[in-house]
Amino acid sequence: MHMADALLSPAVGATFWAGTLGTIAFCSKKLKENLDEKMIPLMGVLGAFIFAAQMINFTIPGTGASGHLGGGMILAIILGPYAAFIVMASVLTVQALFFADGGLLALGCNIWNLGIYPCFIAYPLIYKPLTKGAAGPTRIVLASIISGVIALQVGAISVVIETMLSGRSELPFSTFVLLMQPVHLAIGLVEGSVTAGVINFVKAARPEILDSVSSTRPLSAEISIRKVFTGVLVVALLTGGMLSWFASANPDGLEWSIEKIFGKPELPEQKRGIAPVWKKIQEKTAFLPDYGFKKPEGAPEGSEGGKGEPSWPAIEPGTSLSGFLGSALVLGLIFLLGFAIRVVRKNKTAEKMTGHDIR
Amino acid sequence: MTFDKEYFNLGYLDMLSYKDSVIHRLDPRIKVLVTFIFIVTVVSFGKYEVYGLVPFFLFPAMLFSLGDIPVMFIMKKVLLVSSFAFFIGIFNPLLDRQPMYLFYGVAVSGGWVSFLSIMLKFFLTITSALLLIATTSFPGICYALQKFGIPDIFISQLLFIYRYLFVLVEEAMKVVRARDMRSFGNRGRGVKAFIALLGTLFLRTVERAERIYRAMLSRGFSGRLHTTRQYRFTSADALFLAITVAVLYLLRVHDVVGSMGRLSMRVF
Numbered sequence: 001m002h003m004a005d006a007l008l009s010p011a012v013g014a015t016f017w018a019g020t021l022g023t024i025a026f027c028s029k030k031l032k033e034n035l036d037e038k039m040i041p042l043m044g045v046l047g048a049f050i051f052a053a054q055m056i057n058f059t060i061p062g063t064g065a066s067g068h069l070g071g072g073m074i075l076a077i078i079l080g081p082y083a084a085f086i087v088m089a090s091v092l093t094v095q096a097l098f099f100a101d102g103g104l105l106a107l108g109c110n111i112w113n114l115g116i117y118p119c120f121i122a123y124p125l126i127y128k129p130l131t132k133g134a135a136g137p138t139r140i141v142l143a144s145i146i147s148g149v150i151a152l153q154v155g156a157i158s159v160v161i162e163t164m165l166s167g168r169s170e171l172p173f174s175t176f177v178l179l180m181q182p183v184h185l186a187i188g189l190v191e192g193s194v195t196a197g198v199i200n201f202v203k204a205a206r207p208e209i210l211d212s213v214s215s216t217r218p219l220s221a222e223i224s225i226r227k228v229f230t231g232v233l234v235v236a237l238l239t240g241g242m243l244s245w246f247a248s249a250n251p252d253g254l255e256w257s258i259e260k261i262f263g264k265p266e267l268p269e270q271k272r273g274i275a276p277v278w279k280k281i282q283e284k285t286a287f288l289p290d291y292g293f294k295k296p297e298g299a300p301e302g303s304e305g306g307k308g309e310p311s312w313p314a315i316e317p318g319t320s321l322s323g324f325l326g327s328a329l330v331l332g333l334i335f336l337l338g339f340a341i342r343v344v345r346k347n348k349t350a351e352k353m354t355g356h357d358i359r
Numbered sequence: 360m361t362f363d364k365e366y367f368n369l370g371y372l373d374m375l376s377y378k379d380s381v382i383h384r385l386d387p388r389i390k391v392l393v394t395f396i397f398i399v400t401v402v403s404f405g406k407y408e409v410y411g412l413v414p415f416f417l418f419p420a421m422l423f424s425l426g427d428i429p430v431m432f433i434m435k436k437v438l439l440v441s442s443f444a445f446f447i448g449i450f451n452p453l454l455d456r457q458p459m460y461l462f463y464g465v466a467v468s469g470g471w472v473s474f475l476s477i478m479l480k481f482f483l484t485i486t487s488a489l490l491l492i493a494t495t496s497f498p499g500i501c502y503a504l505q506k507f508g509i510p511d512i513f514i515s516q517l518l519f520i521y522r523y524l525f526v527l528v529e530e531a532m533k534v535v536r537a538r539d540m541r542s543f544g545n546r547g548r549g550v551k552a553f554i555a556l557l558g559t560l561f562l563r564t565v566e567r568a569e570r571i572y573r574a575m576l577s578r579g580f581s582g583r584l585h586t587t588r589q590y591r592f593t594s595a596d597a598l599f600l601a602i603t604v605a606v607l608y609l610l611r612v613h614d615v616v617g618s619m620g621r622l623s624m625r626v627f
Binding site: 206 | 616
């Protein structure tokens, strides 16, 4: 399930982007240290493979519903966590651009949810220990299904947490979790069995591919779970720290302190009073996107009133009518402007192309 | 949507990015930057904001018309995006039933307002993301990302995926067609056939990677991809950046709909 821009607040989106970019930088550094350059085309083409594979639908047994592959686990098993994360991140980036899955701000969250968990939790902590030594097909199936399920469960929880922190949805945490987890249990089971199927298929048909890839792949021998785990822990702590930093910056408190500094008395008609001033000050002083732009929750403004504010029941119907009219007018103007530019352009190109075929 | 159609749309979107227009000629760095600023500004509006979002339709409208992008094509793509936002947002009207606006005697609950806000944001952000790729070639975006300091390995991955995407999707299309011809209804489209199909595709992919690697080696590959196209930051870029940032700022700070509404109330 792809996280969406519309459900995110800038702070949460930026935090997960920071975490994702940090992990990309970390993995690139790791890969650069001892990368067989043969890996670069292999990674790239496998990325295109995952992209193509995700476009193929298949019927999920027993339900008739159709599903498609995620691919994170297959990549991790074949390429190892660092390379797999880079490939997964690039696949998701291409998807975000060409299919607009989720959007560009949510891309940070999506890479995090679908890349970090399979590559740095499910693969090193579950799949690898379970398939140690010469694992037979049954063990591979078991390990893939367990790790697939866990990766998707953690990813789903992560989506819930991101949505909760952004505060755009009304869903209470418990309901949301109950909604997400069972669905992702099913998806995880399918993902795990498909992963196992493909790995076993390749193992049966061309075993040397898996062997040769895993022998050339960086850090396959000396990758220690402890190291990876510490890495993930550090990243998680950093992200958590940043999150709480963003989240705890209470806008009400900030507003209160600004009021103190500028000595504005408490205005009952605050509606138009402090909000614009406060916003301007914010724009000038803030360097963080959230508080650079976000309106303080407590400050009612214009025709829009936050829920639960004292001014809320006193909305006159006039305000909403004027808002409606205003919206219609603005949209109409935008449409006209766009249409006019289009017409002018068409005429220009037509002039330029006289005598030629104008499609 | 069928596989063929999806592939066609992918190629068409890519083709659009090689058009020649005012917007297409801008430096990709500027377009990536402005798109991000736009998305963050839109998303930064509070939960119950509806009117504040309306003027932001100006940005996609400008890109559509100045960039000469077919509106219906992008709209169809926006509608087809698997809308997680919709499924989560639709719970708001069920859970938040406190009336917020009175519209001709009909009370509109806070839930519907916040749902509408989510859908407006969804539309604006998704449209602007698609407009970015429709007006900027993919290698251009990679170039921009590289200039923004994204690691080389990641950039070369993006370029590789883009290069082989169409090749592999076409190959996948062949096997999917073969499967569909041999299957009736859901029979034959199960996991088992899918695994075999994917495995075959995987083997072919790896073999292709080996061939590509040898071809690259013989052309002097040393671990890094180079781009020949150079972009220059022109005055048009500076102008575009300055205007969009200024307009976005004004729209964010000023209640355009409110003043328009007051104006229209006075007129009527």
